[in-house]
Amino acid sequence: MKKYLIGVLISFTVSFSQTLKFEEGLNVFINNNYDILTQKNEIEKAKADIITAKLRPNPVFTSNFTYYNIRNLMDRSNTQNSFRIDQEIETANKRGLRIKLSEKMLQYTQLNFKASLKDYINNYLNAYTQLIYDKLELENSKSNLQDYQKILEIAKIQYEKGFLSALDYEKLKLSMLDYQKDYYSNLENFNKDKEYLRFLINYDFDDIEIPDIKHDSKEFDINQVINKALENRYDIKSSKTYIEASQVQIDLNKAMAIPNITVGLEFDGLAEKYNFIGIGFSIPIPIFDRNQGEILKSKINLIQP
Numbered sequence: 001m002k003k004y005l006i007g008v009l010i011s012f013t014v015s016f017s018q019t020l021k022f023e024e025g026l027n028v029f030i031n032n033n034y035d036i037l038t039q040k041n042e043i044e045k046a047k048a049d050i051i052t053a054k055l056r057p058n059p060v061f062t063s064n065f066t067y068y069n070i071r072n073l074m075d076r077s078n079t080q081n082s083f084r085i086d087q088e089i090e091t092a093n094k095r096g097l098r099i100k101l102s103e104k105m106l107q108y109t110q111l112n113f114k115a116s117l118k119d120y121i122n123n124y125l126n127a128y129t130q131l132i133y134d135k136l137e138l139e140n141s142k143s144n145l146q147d148y149q150k151i152l153e154i155a156k157i158q159y160e161k162g163f164l165s166a167l168d169y170e171k172l173k174l175s176m177l178d179y180q181k182d183y184y185s186n187l188e189n190f191n192k193d194k195e196y197l198r199f200l201i202n203y204d205f206d207d208i209e210i211p212d213i214k215h216d217s218k219e220f221d222i223n224q225v226i227n228k229a230l231e232n233r234y235d236i237k238s239s240k241t242y243i244e245a246s247q248v249q250i251d252l253n254k255a256m257a258i259p260n261i262t263v264g265l266e267f268d269g270l271a272e273k274y275n276f277i278g279i280g281f282s283i284p285i286p287i288f289d290r291n292q293g294e295i296l297k298s299k300i301n302l303i304q305p
Contacts, residue, residue: 020205022128025197029124032202036120039113046106053098057088057260079270086264086282092255101252104245111238118234127197131208134190141183148179246302253298257291259284 030036066080155172158164198204230236261283268276 018205019207019209020203021209022211025128025201025203025205025208026121026124028203029120029201030117033120033200034202036117039116043106043109043113046102046109049102050099050106053102054095056095057090060086060088062086081269082266084264084266086262088260088262090260092258094252094255094260097248097252097255101245101248104241104248108238108241108245111234111241115234115238124197124200127193127200128208131190131193131197132210134186134193135208135210138183138186138190141179141186145179145183148176152176243302246298249298250295250302253291253294256294257286259286 062082062084064080064082066082067078152172155164155169159166159169194205194208197208261281263281264279266276266278266280268278270276
């Protein structure tokens with residue numbers, strides 16, 4: 001019964017071995033790689049920053065109750081009540097500049113993600129092609145080992161029949177070690193690079209498929225290709241977008257130097273006879289703090305490499 005059970009388990013394991021295809025591995029890599037997932041989260045954070053940038057300041061509600069005769073709290077003839085609501089109004093288009101800056105940073109994050117994705121895909125491509133090379137080398141060394149084993153079997157027959165000397169037969173047997181060494185060395189490289197690819201895509205597989213490679217003999221203009229590449233490179237686009245965002249940051253910091261205005265509406269009640277309504281505003285006087293440090297910092301960020 002145990003023998004049959006072992007046979008069933010071996011059959012089950014072999015029948016469910018996983019062979020990884022190039023396109024399948026690429027999709028798994030993009031969806032499972034931790035670095036790629038982290039950068040995708042950065043894009044979502046940048047979208048959240050746009051939501052924050054569009055928010056306006058909340059109004060502030062204030063209420064005061066004053067009792068002039070604390071010995072008789074029930075006597076409302078000696079009380080004063082006041083209710084006030086204040087609303088801060090942003091000046092110098094601060095909200096518009098915040099929204100523009102957050103949109104530029106979202107665009108920069110997206111372009112930077114695409115530029116990094118190209119490098120990540122190159123890493124996957126290098127790991128996959130290296131494993132293909134290891135597999136071909138392993139198959140070649142295995143074939144050489146099997147062919148040499150057949151040669152050694154023929155040599156054994158010749159030795160037993162007296163057509164081959166003992167010395168020559170022993171030399172042939174020693175040469176077998178070189179073929180075995182080559183095979184096990186390639187097997188070790190294949191397993192090592194397979195584990196690296198498994199770690200890279202965060203996915204388990206047993207073997208890889210060697211894709212069909214089609215050679216395109218179409219001629220092309222190398223200068224045109226270079227110009228097109230420079231035009232479409234995401235890292236260059238992201239750098240330009242970052243410069244634009246830095247300029248908007250300077251404009252926003254300059255706008256922050258202009259104080260906001262706070263307007264308020266107040267209702268006062270004195271005792272039970274008099275009620276008053278008042279309107280007022282307040283504005284900071286920018287004598288000392290004019291956001292000089294942040295303006296200087298944003299200018300340095302613009303000119304630094």
